[in-house]
Amino acid sequence: MTNVRLLLRYNQSLLLAILLFLGLYGTYVELQPRGYDAFIANSNVNQGFGIAMVSMAQTVPVLTGGLDLSVGAVMTMVDCLASVVLNGSPLQLAWGLFVCLAAGLGCGLVNGCIVVYGRIQPIIATLATGAIFMGFALVLRPSPGGTVSGALSNVLTYELGDALPAALHARLFNYIPMEFVLLILVVVVVWLPFRRSVIGRGCYAAGSSENAAYVSGVNVSASKLSAYAMAGLLSAIGGIFLGLQTQSGEANLVQSGLLTLNSIAAVVIGGTSLVGGVGGCVGSIFGAYILTTINAMLQVTNTILWVIPASPLIQPLFEGVVVLFAVSAGAARVFWVRNRLELLR
Amino acid sequence: MTVPDGTAGPIGRPVLWEAHGITKRYGGVVALENVDFACSAGTIHAIVGENGAGKSTLVKIMAGVVRPDAGEIWLEGRPATFTGPAAAAAAGMSCVFQELSLLPHLSVADNIFITNPPRRWGLINVTAQRREAESLLAKLGWPDINPRLKIRDLSLSRRQIVEIAKMMARRPKILILDEATSALAAEDVSKVFELLLRLRDEGMTIVYISHRLNEVDRLADLYSVFRNGHHVDTFAKGTRTHHQIVQLMIGRHVERLFPPRPGYVAGGPPGLQIRNLNWPPRLANISLAVGCGEIVGLGGLDGQGQRELLLGLFGVLRQLRGAVEIGGQPRRIGSPAQAKSSNNRMALIPEDRKTEGLVLSLPVFENISLSSLRDLTTGVWIDRKKEANRVDAIVRRLQIKVGNVGAPVGTLSGGNQQKVVLAKWLLTDPRVVLLNDPTRGIDIGTKQEIYQLLRNLADEGAAILFYSTDYDELIGCCDRVLILYEGRIARELTGSDITETNIVAASLNVHSPLPAAVAGE
Amino acid sequence: MDQEAEITREKRSAWLVRFGQPKIDPPVATAFACIVVVLAIGSIFSRNFLSIGYLLQQLQVASFLGVIAAGAMVVILAGHIDLSIPWTLTVGAMTATAVAANTPFGDAGGIVAAVLVGTIVGLVNGVGAAILRVPSMIFTLGVNAVLDGLVVLYTGGFAPRNAATRFMNRIAVGRSILDIPNAVFVWIGISLIVAFMLRRTPLGRYIYAIGNSEGSVYLSGVNTRLVLIGAFIISGIGNCLGGVLLAGYAGQAYQSMGDPYLLPAIAAVVLGGTDVLGGRGTYLGTVAGVLLITLLGSMLSVMQIAEAGRQIAYGAAIVVMLLAYGRSPQRRE
Numbered sequence A: 001m002t003n004v005r006l007l008l009r010y011n012q013s014l015l016l017a018i019l020l021f022l023g024l025y026g027t028y029v030e031l032q033p034r035g036y037d038a039f040i041a042n043s044n045v046n047q048g049f050g051i052a053m054v055s056m057a058q059t060v061p062v063l064t065g066g067l068d069l070s071v072g073a074v075m076t077m078v079d080c081l082a083s084v085v086l087n088g089s090p091l092q093l094a095w096g097l098f099v100c101l102a103a104g105l106g107c108g109l110v111n112g113c114i115v116v117y118g119r120i121q122p123i124i125a126t127l128a129t130g131a132i133f134m135g136f137a138l139v140l141r142p143s144p145g146g147t148v149s150g151a152l153s154n155v156l157t158y159e160l161g162d163a164l165p166a167a168l169h170a171r172l173f174n175y176i177p178m179e180f181v182l183l184i185l186v187v188v189v190v191w192l193p194f195r196r197s198v199i200g201r202g203c204y205a206a207g208s209s210e211n212a213a214y215v216s217g218v219n220v221s222a223s224k225l226s227a228y229a230m231a232g233l234l235s236a237i238g239g240i241f242l243g244l245q246t247q248s249g250e251a252n253l254v255q256s257g258l259l260t261l262n263s264i265a266a267v268v269i270g271g272t273s274l275v276g277g278v279g280g281c282v283g284s285i286f287g288a289y290i291l292t293t294i295n296a297m298l299q300v301t302n303t304i305l306w307v308i309p310a311s312p313l314i315q316p317l318f319e320g321v322v323v324l325f326a327v328s329a330g331a332a333r334v335f336w337v338r339n340r341l342e343l344l345r
Numbered sequence B: 001m002t003v004p005d006g007t008a009g010p011i012g013r014p015v016l017w018e019a020h021g022i023t024k025r026y027g028g029v030v031a032l033e034n035v036d037f038a039c040s041a042g043t044i045h046a047i048v049g050e051n052g053a054g055k056s057t058l059v060k061i062m063a064g065v066v067r068p069d070a071g072e073i074w075l076e077g078r079p080a081t082f083t084g085p086a087a088a089a090a091a092g093m094s095c096v097f098q099e100l101s102l103l104p105h106l107s108v109a110d111n112i113f114i115t116n117p118p119r120r121w122g123l124i125n126v127t128a129q130r131r132e133a134e135s136l137l138a139k140l141g142w143p144d145i146n147p148r149l150k151i152r153d154l155s156l157s158r159r160q161i162v163e164i165a166k167m168m169a170r171r172p173k174i175l176i177l178d179e180a181t182s183a184l185a186a187e188d189v190s191k192v193f194e195l196l197l198r199l200r201d202e203g204m205t206i207v208y209i210s211h212r213l214n215e216v217d218r219l220a221d222l223y224s225v226f227r228n229g230h231h232v233d234t235f236a237k238g239t240r241t242h243h244q245i246v247q248l249m250i251g252r253h254v255e256r257l258f259p260p261r262p263g264y265v266a267g268g269p270p271g272l273q274i275r276n277l278n279w280p281p282r283l284a285n286i287s288l289a290v291g292c293g294e295i296v297g298l299g300g301l302d303g304q305g306q307r308e309l310l311l312g313l314f315g316v317l318r319q320l321r322g323a324v325e326i327g328g329q330p331r332r333i334g335s336p337a338q339a340k341s342s343n344n345r346m347a348l349i350p351e352d353r354k355t356e357g358l359v360l361s362l363p364v365f366e367n368i369s370l371s372s373l374r375d376l377t378t379g380v381w382i383d384r385k386k387e388a389n390r391v392d393a394i395v396r397r398l399q400i401k402v403g404n405v406g407a408p409v410g411t412l413s414g415g416n417q418q419k420v421v422l423a424k425w426l427l428t429d430p431r432v433v434l435l436n437d438p439t440r441g442i443d444i445g446t447k448q449e450i451y452q453l454l455r456n457l458a459d460e461g462a463a464i465l466f467y468s469t470d471y472d473e474l475i476g477c478c479d480r481v482l483i484l485y486e487g488r489i490a491r492e493l494t495g496s497d498i499t500e501t502n503i504v505a506a507s508l509n510v511h512s513p514l515p516a517a518v519a520g521e
Numbered sequence C: 001m002d003q004e005a006e007i008t009r010e011k012r013s014a015w016l017v018r019f020g021q022p023k024i025d026p027p028v029a030t031a032f033a034c035i036v037v038v039l040a041i042g043s044i045f046s047r048n049f050l051s052i053g054y055l056l057q058q059l060q061v062a063s064f065l066g067v068i069a070a071g072a073m074v075v076i077l078a079g080h081i082d083l084s085i086p087w088t089l090t091v092g093a094m095t096a097t098a099v100a101a102n103t104p105f106g107d108a109g110g111i112v113a114a115v116l117v118g119t120i121v122g123l124v125n126g127v128g129a130a131i132l133r134v135p136s137m138i139f140t141l142g143v144n145a146v147l148d149g150l151v152v153l154y155t156g157g158f159a160p161r162n163a164a165t166r167f168m169n170r171i172a173v174g175r176s177i178l179d180i181p182n183a184v185f186v187w188i189g190i191s192l193i194v195a196f197m198l199r200r201t202p203l204g205r206y207i208y209a210i211g212n213s214e215g216s217v218y219l220s221g222v223n224t225r226l227v228l229i230g231a232f233i234i235s236g237i238g239n240c241l242g243g244v245l246l247a248g249y250a251g252q253a254y255q256s257m258g259d260p261y262l263l264p265a266i267a268a269v270v271l272g273g274t275d276v277l278g279g280r281g282t283y284l285g286t287v288a289g290v291l292l293i294t295l296l297g298s299m300l301s302v303m304q305i306a307e308a309g310r311q312i313a314y315g316a317a318i319v320v321m322l323l324a325y326g327r328s329p330q331r332r333e
Helices: A003-010 A012-031 A038-063 A071-085 A090-116 A122-140 A150-157 A178-196 A198-208 A210-215 A220-246 A253-269 A281-300 A312-336 B055-062 B085-090 B108-112 B126-140 B156-169 B186-201 B213-219 B242-250 B306-313 B336-340 B353-357 B364-376 B384-398 B414-426 B444-459 B471-477 B500-507 C002-019 C026-045 C052-077 C085-102 C106-131 C136-155 C166-173 C182-200 C202-212 C214-219 C224-250 C259-271 C283-302 C307-325
Strands: B015-026 B029-040 B044-048 B070-075 B093-096 B174-178 B205-209 B222-227 B230-236 B272-279 B283-290 B295-299 B321-326 B329-331 B346-349 B432-436 B463-467 B480-485 B488-494 C175-177
Touching: A003 A012, A012 A281, A038 A071, A038 A178, A038 A198, A038 A220, A038 A253, A038 A281, A071 A090, A071 A122, A071 A220, A071 A253, A090 A122, A090 A220, A122 A253, A122 C259, A122 C307, A150 A178, A150 A220, A178 A198, A178 A220, A178 A281, A198 A210, A198 A220, A210 A220, A253 A281, A253 A312, A253 C136, A281 A312, A312 C136, B015 B055, B029 B055, B029 B205, B029 B222, B044 B055, B044 B186, B044 B213, B055 B093, B055 B174, B055 B205, B085 B093, B093 B156, B108 B126, B108 B156, B126 B156, B156 B174, B156 B186, B174 B186, B186 B205, B186 B213, B213 B242, B222 B242, B272 B306, B283 B306, B283 B463, B283 B488, B295 B306, B295 B444, B295 B471, B295 B500, B306 B346, B306 B432, B306 B463, B336 B346, B346 B414, B353 B414, B353 C214, B364 B384, B364 B414, B364 C202, B384 B414, B414 B444, B432 B444, B444 B463, B444 B471, B471 B500, B480 B500, B488 B500, C026 C259, C026 C283, C026 C307, C052 C085, C052 C166, C052 C182, C052 C202, C052 C224, C052 C259, C052 C283, C085 C106, C085 C136, C085 C166, C085 C224, C085 C259, C106 C136, C106 C166, C106 C224, C166 C182, C166 C224, C175 C182, C182 C202, C182 C224, C182 C283, C202 C214, C202 C224, C214 C224, C259 C283, C259 C307, C283 C307
Parallel strands: B029 B230, B044 B205, B044 B222, B093 B174, B174 B205, B295 B463, B295 B480, B346 B432, B432 B463
Antiparallel strands: B015 B029, B015 B070, B222 B230, B272 B283, B272 B321, B321 B329, B480 B488
8 A cells, every 4th residue: 555545544534524624614604694704714713712722632631541521620710710810911911821821731730640640540530620620710710700811812812914013914814813823833832742752652552552552661651641731731721712712711610511521522523532542633623623613503504404493592402412423423333343242342 | 490690501601681589479379489590692592381381470570561579680690670661671671472562553663663763853753763664674574564554454463573673673682572473474484583593693682482392493592491380491402302391391291181072973953053154254154063962172273263153153243144053943143142041042151261251359159140140030139048059059069169159259260260150151051052262271170170061061962162272172072173274164073083183284274194293292 | 077168168158148248348438437527527617517407407418419329329330420410310300390280190290201201311321331332421421411402492591480399399308207308218218229229139230240341241141231221221210300309409490400410429429439430339338428428518518618619629529539449450460
């Protein structure tokens, strides 16, 4: 098999996710009643940015064969933290950003230590720590409020053209959403180097076969610890942007749960296997935007599947069904595994 | 046999690695007892012994995967304690195990350089890694393996080669191979042997573990025999005959007693009849019949479809094609529950008793009654008195050595654990009994009890089909032996035709009788 | 000599048959010890923390959690987990109140309807986990979201008129015998059923065995898929009955009634010594866990600690308990 064909085959889930996204987004653009413009593109990107970040966060622990049920809580907590510290002069803003990222990283490290050194199952461990982080969020913001720097928000949540000083301006930049640029920045600066590092590759190894990885001399503990730390860091970035977009902080339990659930669905849609060893953050980003595009489509059509009338009331049900189907995608395995004993392992 | 450090070993080479007084226990089982061992540079040192002799444990200690309970180890004259496989690898110990240590979802190149890849700016240099993998594989003699391929896309034979390449990439001081050639295709075996001989000539220390004496003969300069956790003897090539070596491996000359075979006389419909059983790629058109009261054995090399045949008969495989008849009646068996049902009354003693036959943390009596709970209920409740009586009766009949039937079954010895599995199935009063290598890893005494049990079952009219990797068992127990090769029946042996020579020949799919030396006699 | 050994062995098996495993699990003992500690701390902050009246009220509140935790425990024992507790509970409560108020079947019909709903949800969860082999924690989270959507659709965005009937109010809040709340008797009844099922029926044996090694149980000829579906159905019914009780307590069924019960239910099971991976745990432990969680919450209330503190306390309690008893074995062989 030629190397090109090999490349295609090994990335087929990612390519499928990209195609699905393009197809859906294209349909969405078609459905726009008043035509498509940069403003809509910008709000689309912003709508999905938070979920994209939390999905990237979820991806890394899943690669090691685990799961992090606290990503939504960390994101919410950092949102509340941002509503407290992310204000004032540029120096204060820089400090605020640092505090928020450090908080997320700290949460991630706590998760990692409990899973690696405590040797506790990730699902139950992160279910518990998620409650603790949510508790912290409630302590920071017992009721919705606070402020997040409007100036920073203006810079980071509109088009690229608005963010750059006049000297670097180009007409093209008026059409590129800033958060799109930031998304690419996060992938290039955070994800790709991690993936190419020995510790990052160790995450894939741990997910592929933890025993074999250990026997081969891979530092499985370090990789798993870093996986949960990354999850915390990426959730924190999502939390910062949630704060910037809403310009306030809210410790919303329901929203936190939805974020976690959507992150899992996006990870699965994006081609990362829930048993670990295969996948990546880029696929999860597409998975996240597929989810938000589907929901956005609901807002611009009148009917779902030409039969069911679309209304705001049906939105939560629709979202729930989509998520249920997405996570059940892994069930396809049941249909082609021919030795039933293997399913029980 | 101790070899003082620094001086020359039995054949005049400097000693590289040695150990004194190594002891290792797993729970109540002694894997190694006060073992001394040494290997020298520029030699191929073979370790031979039966299953459970302690070879694998010694190797795991050498590779740093396991720590000994007692004893000292020296590497190049200096004391060495390894905290884990990474430390051992860094010190120059490289081990190729039976269970491969490859990561199925990663590429060949990634696997070869999993711990020490070429780097650029702190990150893995993927192109350099690929190029180095290519050149390494070419140098070893396999230029056709594409380093971009994921391990899961390679055949078992190729995977073994990648495993060897991975070890070579670490420039080891000592290379250990534990049954490393078991999965290899014939031409690859020759290449590996050439490689090993070449490395030896270059001064590498090689430790080679195998139970195939003919292979070992082609390679080894030095032999060490292990038996029941003890290091029994070490000698140079050519100083012992095969017969003597086998004697050392077995110990006292134990006549393995098999219950007499009455000679099966066919009568009535067969207990089990299979026509054209198909399950690509593992099973191809298998047809056979087992009469009531007959013991039929399955032989052949590992992985020729024996496991799939038994699992398929028991309802575990999907899309199985072909016809199955029990007691003359055609039957569809779609699950083990159906196989066990009173219409079919089949039983399967599975391959791995720890993960497939028993629930280790549950008490002995709960394991024994697991398949027959329906019979022990009055209404909805379990009749505990009835259960206790049944369990006691079967424990006594099978002579299961257990102090307290409420203890977790994981605390029993291997032989007794297997007896619990048998007890469980005997309580279902089966008509057809399938067994997948039932005496693997079990002591001689229990083995004999199991043989007697099978003969009794057959005498009571059950049809028995069992797969064994032990030639003596096939010869001693079975009325007929079917050798499988690549999913089909290569040969059927009956009566006096069941000999080791014929079995080995048929297993290798060779049609003319082999010279006795190769067959291991 | 042989005879003596025989007799001793018979005696021992006979004793085991009658009494089962004699010792109390360390985690269960720890849970009861913690209950004592919490009672002590609570009594420092509030004079009547230890009064009969207050304790009976605690028992009443614990009963609601207890019914839910019973079902949660069964699923966890089988090696899975049911995270659809919040909205199954809510749907069950709404169905019961709606049927009781709007159909001629009345109260009995309402409760039957709730059981039916619980069975259906359990069936769906069971199919997802046992047949489609989607990891149960993910599938049940998805089912939870779907049920949430269904409730939003049904209530049409308005606060529903789902008032609890007098009967429901009576079983949840009323007291008939000895001034003990009726809810406690409901909990006791459910507990007896579940405990007996686990210890004395084949289903119970299969559940414990599957939680340890589903492969071995499958190869022993047990229909493991059916057992797992059964476990999820038990959980679904437990959740719905808990919802009915809660509706009776609050006087109505309302949208966010289920959210505060997921974490405490799981916490109660874990703190009671049930292994989160399945296969190990006693019902007595779950009872202790339920009491502990309820008392812990009340203790935090009298200490004037806000809701945030409760979340942190539950989460931390789970982590501490798991660190003490729930650790996987070390990698070394």
